[in-house]
Amino acid sequence: xxxxxxxxxxxxxxxxxxxxxxxxxxxxxxxxxxxxxxxxxxxxxxxxxxxxxxxxxxxxxxxxxxxxxxxxxxxxxxxxxxxxxxxxxxxxxxxxxxxxxxxxxxxxxxxxxxxxxxxxxxxxxxxxxxxxxxxxxxxxxxxxxxxxxxxxxxxxxxxxxxxxxxxxxxxxxxxxxxxxxxxxxxxxxxxxxxxxxxxxxxxxxxxxxxxxxxxxxxxxxxxxxxxxxxxxxxxxxxxxxxxxxxxxxxxxxxxxxxxxxxxxxxxxxxxxxxxxxxxxxxxxxxxxxxxxxxxxxxxxxxxxxxxxxxxxxxxxxxxxxxxxxxxxxxxxxxxxxxxxxxxxxxxxxxxxxxxxxxxxxxxxxxxxxxxxxxx
Numbered sequence: 001x002x003x004x005x006x007x008x009x010x011x012x013x014x015x016x017x018x019x020x021x022x023x024x025x026x027x028x029x030x031x032x033x034x035x036x037x038x039x040x041x042x043x044x045x046x047x048x049x050x051x052x053x054x055x056x057x058x059x060x061x062x063x064x065x066x067x068x069x070x071x072x073x074x075x076x077x078x079x080x081x082x083x084x085x086x087x088x089x090x091x092x093x094x095x096x097x098x099x100x101x102x103x104x105x106x107x108x109x110x111x112x113x114x115x116x117x118x119x120x121x122x123x124x125x126x127x128x129x130x131x132x133x134x135x136x137x138x139x140x141x142x143x144x145x146x147x148x149x150x151x152x153x154x155x156x157x158x159x160x161x162x163x164x165x166x167x168x169x170x171x172x173x174x175x176x177x178x179x180x181x182x183x184x185x186x187x188x189x190x191x192x193x194x195x196x197x198x199x200x201x202x203x204x205x206x207x208x209x210x211x212x213x214x215x216x217x218x219x220x221x222x223x224x225x226x227x228x229x230x231x232x233x234x235x236x237x238x239x240x241x242x243x244x245x246x247x248x249x250x251x252x253x254x255x256x257x258x259x260x261x262x263x264x265x266x267x268x269x270x271x272x273x274x275x276x277x278x279x280x281x282x283x284x285x286x287x288x289x290x291x292x293x294x295x296x297x298x299x300x301x302x303x304x305x306x307x308x309x310x311x312x313x314x315x316x317x318x319x320x321x322x323x324x325x326x327x328x329x330x331x332x333x334x335x336x337x338x339x340x341x342x343x344x345x346x347x348x349x350x351x352x353x354x355x356x357x358x359x360x361x362x363x364x365x366x367x368x369x370x371x372x373x374x375x
Contacts, residue, residue: 003181004140004210006242012356014234014261017348020211020242022140023181024080025087027055029242030258030347032340033090033266038063039073039083042271043329044337046085052306052334053341056088056141058266061133062097066116066123070136078138090266091139093130093172093187095146096215096247107147109164127171135179143213144172146187151221158191165189165215166203173207183210185244188237191216192229201236211242214262218247227256234261251280251343255363258347259356270340274333277321281339282366286314288332293318300335304342308335 008018020027034041034049037060041049049057059079064070073082080086098105098112105114111126125133130145146165149157169186176184186204190196204212214233217226230245237243244264245257254265270280277289281301286293288300296314304310308317308331320328350359 004183006211006240008240010352010354012351012354013259015258015347015351015356016261016263017351018263020088020263022088022183024140025055027088027264028344028348029263030254030344030351031055031264032254032344033058033264034271034337034340035060035266035268036083036085036089037268038067039079041333041337043275043326043333044271046083048334049085049337050087052338053345054337056090057085059083059089059091059137059139060094060097061091061130061137061143062094062125064091064137065094065125065133066118070133074136074138080138088140089137090141091134091137091143092246093143093145094125094133095130095187096148098125109167111145111168112147127168128175131172131175139182141183141185141211142176143185144169144187144209146189146215148189148216148219149191150219151191151216151225153191155191155193155196158189158193159196162189162191162196162200166200169204169209170207173209185209185211185213185242187213187215187246188233189216190233192221192225194232197229197233198236201233205238209241211244211264212237213244213246215246217245218249218253218267223250223253223256226253227260230257230260230262251340252364252367254340254343255347255360258351259360270336271333274336275329277328277332279332280336281371283369283371284367286371288314288317288321290318301339304335304338306335306338307331 003023005021010017018029033056034054036057076082098114105112113124127145134142145168147161149161186209188200190200234243242263245262248265249267279286279300293314299309301309350356
């Protein structure tokens, strides 16, 4: 499509690096998308998010349709202007959030009706309405509306849900229409079942999309099962289109996904963890609330150049977290997001140089060594 293109630059095993070109800028892959659920990455200014190295953000259709509403955002110039982020934005379809409402939703062939978690008001999302909301928001990458069952689930339930999602995918494609400069991604479903995943991939490629997501994972199945599914799921999708693993995840999840051919990921984990005092470093997770950090003058990670590591000690970060100061969320979230972006940059460089296996070994070795020994 005009204005949207995916160019692979290098492969190393199944791992890939390349560039997604959009009218609003390039997205270097593998890419991690920080999550701006309600038109903001919590505790971060848009310019600060960009400084971490992020090329694209994710916005949440479900939350934005409820508050402040897609219609209001459209009247105010669209999501990019509304949140002061001029680079690419991907919006999810709302399907995952509606799935999580459980008893507050009713599922039919037409779509899903549900009660708002904010005020109990009743709403409906259909494939057509999801496309309309995402058009009003003005996102660059639009996701099909799908149904995502939580795992574990029996095979019959997974198959029924997947086939409904494929019918919704066709309706999403028709409702999306012709929108030069904007892309529509299909979402593969099928649980952990290889044949159901293959059936889903065949249906999606028959419809034809600008990119393809692996959906229905990171919903309770555990890392081993997730990576086992990715061993075959990614290969079932077109090689010349971006592959997006939705809602993942921890650093070792991300590395494992890239090793299996995934190009894009998103997760609330780095920002959420920053607000709860959990910090990601090359040597694993640091819990800044622990008393052992109270007198530690060292940075979180001596190799990191984020403001938290460049200008503040562990002792200070421990203090402001325990004191519930707002700067704690700001600094720790910035660090986590920068760590994730440096992780992606490291993988892109290693894949391009044909050294991804060596890079992975170093990644796991550093994490096995653990946090820097206390003073």
